[in-house]
Amino acid sequence: MTQDPFDWIDDESRRRASAGLVRTLRPRDADSELLDLAGNDYLGLTRRPEITDAAAEAARRWGAGATGSRLVTGSTALHAELERELAAFCGFEAALVLSSGYAANLAAVTALSDRGSLIVSDAGNHASIVDGCRLSRAETAISPHADAEAVRKTLDAHPGRRALVVTDSVFSVDGDAAPLPALAQACRDHGAALLVDDAHGLGVLGEGGRGATAAAGLAGDGGVVAMLTLSKSLGSQGGAVLGSARVIDHLVNTARTFIFDTGLAPAAAGAALAALRLLGREPELAGRARAVAGTLHRRLTAQGLTAVRPDAAVVSVRAPSPEAALQWAADCRAAGLGVGCFRPPSVPDGISRLRLTARADLTDEQIAWAVATIVETAPVG
Numbered sequence: 001m002t003q004d005p006f007d008w009i010d011d012e013s014r015r016r017a018s019a020g021l022v023r024t025l026r027p028r029d030a031d032s033e034l035l036d037l038a039g040n041d042y043l044g045l046t047r048r049p050e051i052t053d054a055a056a057e058a059a060r061r062w063g064a065g066a067t068g069s070r071l072v073t074g075s076t077a078l079h080a081e082l083e084r085e086l087a088a089f090c091g092f093e094a095a096l097v098l099s100s101g102y103a104a105n106l107a108a109v110t111a112l113s114d115r116g117s118l119i120v121s122d123a124g125n126h127a128s129i130v131d132g133c134r135l136s137r138a139e140t141a142i143s144p145h146a147d148a149e150a151v152r153k154t155l156d157a158h159p160g161r162r163a164l165v166v167t168d169s170v171f172s173v174d175g176d177a178a179p180l181p182a183l184a185q186a187c188r189d190h191g192a193a194l195l196v197d198d199a200h201g202l203g204v205l206g207e208g209g210r211g212a213t214a215a216a217g218l219a220g221d222g223g224v225v226a227m228l229t230l231s232k233s234l235g236s237q238g239g240a241v242l243g244s245a246r247v248i249d250h251l252v253n254t255a256r257t258f259i260f261d262t263g264l265a266p267a268a269a270g271a272a273l274a275a276l277r278l279l280g281r282e283p284e285l286a287g288r289a290r291a292v293a294g295t296l297h298r299r300l301t302a303q304g305l306t307a308v309r310p311d312a313a314v315v316s317v318r319a320p321s322p323e324a325a326l327q328w329a330a331d332c333r334a335a336g337l338g339v340g341c342f343r344p345p346s347v348p349d350g351i352s353r354l355r356l357t358a359r360a361d362l363t364d365e366q367i368a369w370a371v372a373t374i375v376e377t378a379p380v381g
């Protein structure tokens with residue numbers, strides 16, 4: 001009898017089940033009544049009519065898809081406009097938009113390093129950075145979390161070597177911030193480049209939501225490159241890399257996830273551009289998201305829960321085990337509250353958490369109800 005080539009999948013599946021780590025897809029209704037604190041729609045823009053109308057209008061004008069790589073089928077005026085306005089808003093010379101934030105990180109990390117160079121990557125960085133480091137074939141030093149001195153020591157151990165330091169601005173699991181000014185100084189002293197993944201900073205940090213690089217005074221610094229997603233605060237889909245015109249031109253010529261990928265869909269570009277303009281008109285949204293995060297943290301910890309003090313709009317609440325986290329999230333959902341549930345292997349430190357999104361559009365009543373629901377459903381002990 002021949003052996004089934006996929007028997008090993010059942011073995012792995014059993015192993016996941018016994019560790020409480022099974023992932024399943026849940027259906028989501030278009031008109032769900034759930035109060036959503038699980039997504040990354042920090043400013044509550046994804047369903048604003050102005051944004052969805054812009055998506056529909058862009059699709060009508062430019063088509064449902066980008067039809068090919070922008071290097072093959074051309075770069076639309078919509079892409080150019082979005083890149084110009086993103087760069088100007090965040091304070092960089094130029095920008096390049098890609099089909100996802102994931103693709104943008106792969107593009108930036110691989111284009112800015114090579115087999116002979118050194119990458120210093122924070123231990124808490126997002127999976128897309130981890131994958132970018134692997135694809136780059138550069139030597140990658142994993143640096144202790146948010147520790148600029150450790151980064152400096154690693155750079156010092158490699159004098160004269162081409163180096164790229166890469167960090168999330170706001171770490172996606174715990175919502176804590178990277179020490180950007182100290183990292184930038186270590187980079188300057190070594191002649192290293194700094195790549196900042198500002199997925200969770202754009203729209204929340206900096207004046208009017210201009211992001212973590214602007215907040216740290218690093219926007220437009222020739223040695224600094226920022227990566228953004230259009231899929232969180234801007235309520236759309238896609239990613240971008242921001243930097244000097246020289247860096248962006250280098251990406252157009254060398255970044256495989258730009259060259260060999262269909263361009264950002266017109267609807268996503270149109271929605272992101274409308275959201276960016278809305279943020280320009282409503283700069284108070286950024287401060288409101290931060291204030292909601294502070295309130296959630298204060299009230300949850302006052303009730304005895306353990307949560308990390310948020311530096312932006314991610315609030316992370318500790319759970320005693322993966323199983324307890326899963327049950328807690330399910331109980332919240334049954335009560336009408338959507339919360340994120342992070343378990344290994346998504347969390348490298350093995351600690352399971354509920355992850356809450358502090359949305360700028362939450363009312364005071366919704367915040368109070370969300371806190372009460374999380375507290376009432378919390379695991380005992």
Ligand SMILES: Cc1ncc(COP(=O)(O)O)c(C=O)c1O
Binds near residue numbers: 100102172199237
């Ligand atoms: C820190 C960070 N970087 C990159 C990404 C990838 O962005 P996207 O979801 O737009 O592909 C995410 C989102 O999941 C993220 O949290």
